[in-house]
Amino acid sequence: MEIKGVSFSYPDGNSVLKDINLQIKPGEFLVLLGRNASGKSTLTKLLNGLLVPNDGDVLVDGLNTRDQNKLLSVRQRVGLLFSNPDNQLVASIVEEDVAFGPENLGLPSTEIRQRVHAALAAVDMEKHRTDSLQSLSGGQKQRTAIAGVLALRPRYMVLDEPTAMLDPLGRSEVLKTLISINQKEQTAIILVTHFPEEAVLADRVVVMDGGRIAWSGFPQEVLTDPVRLNSFGLEAPEIVLLARELKDRGHNLPPVLEIDSMVKLIQKYRDNLKED
Amino acid sequence: MPIVFSEVGYQYAQGLPWERIALRNINLQVEKNEMLGIIGPTGSGKTTLLQLMNGILTASQGQVLINGANPANMRGTEMTRLRRQVGLVFQSPEDQLFENQVYDDIAFGPRNLGLTGSELDNRVKWAMEMLELDFASLSERKPQSLSGGQKRRVAIAGLLAIDPEYLILDEPGAGLDYEGRLILLSVINKLCRVEGKGIVLVSHRLQDVFGTVDRVVVLVDGKIAMEGSPRDILARGEQLEELGIELPASNQVLQRLTDTMPQVSLGMRGVVEVAGEINRCLRSKL
Ligand SMILES: Nc1ncnc2c1ncn2[C@@H]1O[C@H](COP(=O)(O)OP(=O)(O)OP(=O)(O)O)[C@@H](O)[C@H]1O
Ligand SMILES: Nc1ncnc2c1ncn2[C@@H]1O[C@H](COP(=O)(O)OP(=O)(O)OP(=O)(O)O)[C@@H](O)[C@H]1O
Ligand SMILES: [Mg+2]
Ligand SMILES: [Mg+2]
Numbered sequence: 001m002e003i004k005g006v007s008f009s010y011p012d013g014n015s016v017l018k019d020i021n022l023q024i025k026p027g028e029f030l031v032l033l034g035r036n037a038s039g040k041s042t043l044t045k046l047l048n049g050l051l052v053p054n055d056g057d058v059l060v061d062g063l064n065t066r067d068q069n070k071l072l073s074v075r076q077r078v079g080l081l082f083s084n085p086d087n088q089l090v091a092s093i094v095e096e097d098v099a100f101g102p103e104n105l106g107l108p109s110t111e112i113r114q115r116v117h118a119a120l121a122a123v124d125m126e127k128h129r130t131d132s133l134q135s136l137s138g139g140q141k142q143r144t145a146i147a148g149v150l151a152l153r154p155r156y157m158v159l160d161e162p163t164a165m166l167d168p169l170g171r172s173e174v175l176k177t178l179i180s181i182n183q184k185e186q187t188a189i190i191l192v193t194h195f196p197e198e199a200v201l202a203d204r205v206v207v208m209d210g211g212r213i214a215w216s217g218f219p220q221e222v223l224t225d226p227v228r229l230n231s232f233g234l235e236a237p238e239i240v241l242l243a244r245e246l247k248d249r250g251h252n253l254p255p256v257l258e259i260d261s262m263v264k265l266i267q268k269y270r271d272n273l274k275e276d
Numbered sequence: 277m278p279i280v281f282s283e284v285g286y287q288y289a290q291g292l293p294w295e296r297i298a299l300r301n302i303n304l305q306v307e308k309n310e311m312l313g314i315i316g317p318t319g320s321g322k323t324t325l326l327q328l329m330n331g332i333l334t335a336s337q338g339q340v341l342i343n344g345a346n347p348a349n350m351r352g353t354e355m356t357r358l359r360r361q362v363g364l365v366f367q368s369p370e371d372q373l374f375e376n377q378v379y380d381d382i383a384f385g386p387r388n389l390g391l392t393g394s395e396l397d398n399r400v401k402w403a404m405e406m407l408e409l410d411f412a413s414l415s416e417r418k419p420q421s422l423s424g425g426q427k428r429r430v431a432i433a434g435l436l437a438i439d440p441e442y443l444i445l446d447e448p449g450a451g452l453d454y455e456g457r458l459i460l461l462s463v464i465n466k467l468c469r470v471e472g473k474g475i476v477l478v479s480h481r482l483q484d485v486f487g488t489v490d491r492v493v494v495l496v497d498g499k500i501a502m503e504g505s506p507r508d509i510l511a512r513g514e515q516l517e518e519l520g521i522e523l524p525a526s527n528q529v530l531q532r533l534t535d536t537m538p539q540v541s542l543g544m545r546g547v548v549e550v551a552g553e554i555n556r557c558l559r560s561k562l
Binding site: 010012034035036037041083084086087132135136137138139140143161164165166167168169170171172194197233234235237238239241242245246248249250251259262263266267269270273 | 288289294296316317318319323367368370421422423424425426429447450451452453454455456480482483520521522524525526528529532533536537547548550551552554555557558
């Protein structure tokens with residue numbers, strides 16, 4: 001997927017994206033961070049041709065999103081999940097909603113059934129299979145919407161704050177699901193989030209600010225720099241903040257991003273102190 | 277006067293084959309001058325509980341009393357007055373934004389209260405300022421065309437503009453960026469501590485809840501599973517995990533350290549306190 005010199009303004013003249021250049025490789029896991037109104041959701045809508053740039057081009061496997069004739073192929077390749085599940089859900093029963101996309105692709109019914117089953121299992125919603133959508137809690141709706149995109153098995157999955165309404169366990173489950181799809185199916189994942197810890201396992205982190213790409217790098221580099229993150233209105237993961245607080249108290253631990261590594265580091269550090 | 281729940285139960289689709297029990301045997305009291313946090317896994321009944329607090333839903337069993345009155349018996353004008361006393365921010369801001377301009381959305385509540393002219397204008401400006409929404413560039417925008425975080429701020433500003441006695445907030449931080457969450461938490465803190473409002477905060481951002489509120493209620497499967505001060509609850513991390521609730525990352529570190537450092541105290545509120553506790557143990561070479 002190639003985003004080449006893309007600028008975008010809404011019809012009311014609000015200029016939102018400015019000269020965006022970005023390449024997303026098949027199978028890549030990319031996390032998009034940025035403060036409110038920095039242009040993240042607008043960018044996601046440009047990736048599947050829902051919006052078309054004013055300047056520059058978006059190419060999906062070589063298909064230009066401006067090309068009306070290619071739009072259907074683009075949409076098949078790029079699955080987009082909006083941040084509000086209510087804008088996504090179309091049917092009245094959970095499994096019908098998840099089946100809606102695959103049905104539109106004209107797949108055989110056994111294939112549809114199998115995809116729906118797998119997608120619902122992936123988000124732990126099998127027990128709500130036959131529930132009506134309006135009976136679901138906020139988090140349950142969000143999981144259903146995610147299953148709907150999973151069932152499409154797109155080459156690129158673009159997810160706009162899919163975890164915003166989930167509880168912490170739900171959040172880690174969804175993230176695990178996305179990572180396993182990414183690894184097993186080589187599906188590229190483009191994830192927009194306000195949770196910095198969701199970027200820990202990404203291949204690349206891209207920070208947007210004022211409609212531009214302000215910073216891009218490996219998680220280990222971006223997430224361990226709380227000061228620079230702050231300058232873009234962002235927060236570092238809690239583990240990084242904990243390491244910084246410990247450093248301020250004279251305990252200089254190497255930067256890590258995961259709970260496990262942090263625990264082991266502290267234990268080892270303590271054993272060394274004891275020996276001294 | 278408080279909000280009091282006595283033995284409250286709630287079923288959706290009561291009496292129908294697809295009836296679903298959302299809450300059972302809830303006993304709870306919320307006072308003014310107090311910040312109550314409610315946490316719990318998805319589907320545990322948090323939104324249902326909040327909607328019982330301002331009469332959107334009425335109890336299937338037991339009784340809810342708000343400032344001494346039962347919403348189940350209220351008619352039109354009384355219900356309007358109740359909504360003024362107990363203001364709710366919905367889990368999805370879209371459920372709350374329906375006017376054509378941001379200004380009118382925030383002005384909706386105070387207009388119903390009879391405010392007009394410069395008084396109304398000032399109220400809207402004040403609410404927007406509290407959430408750092410730029411009046412000049414945003415007040416005439418269509419709410420539906422705002423970014424997710426901007427919508428959220430407008431929805432919260434709409435609640436502030438009513439100036440209710442109780443502010444009931446269902447996931448108000450979802451979709452807000454870091455600065456937005458800091459603003460929100462400082463606003464509700466001020467409203468409670470300075471103006472004596474009652475605050476009920478539901479959030480999956482446990483660090484925000486534990487760092488802000490006076491008391492935490494843990495809902496699981498429609499029942500109150502735990503209740504206590506943030507420190508009490510944090511100190512019972514293993515129990516929380518058994519209930520399907522994940523501790524904040526720094527508290528997880530602390531919890532895990534107890535395997536090799538049993539002297540670690542667990543009830544630490546926020547990263548700074550956790551770091552302080554780890555430091556204490558390292559310094560004393562425990
Ligand atoms: N339909 C629209 N018409 C006009 N302006 C819009 C429209 N949608 C978004 N905008 C504006 O474009 C800017 C970027 O919005 P966008 O939704 O892309 O931000 P975002 O980074 O996703 O923010 P958030 O974190 O709050 O979701 C904002 O100033 C927003 O108000
Ligand atoms: N309108 C409805 N009809 C039938 N059942 C419902 C309805 N709304 C909610 N429920 C069910 O009631 C239970 C409690 O839902 P509620 O929305 O209160 O949960 P919650 O704790 O707010 O969850 P979340 O964290 O996902 O927002 C869930 O099992 C849900 O499926
Ligand atoms: Mg957005
Ligand atoms: Mg809810």
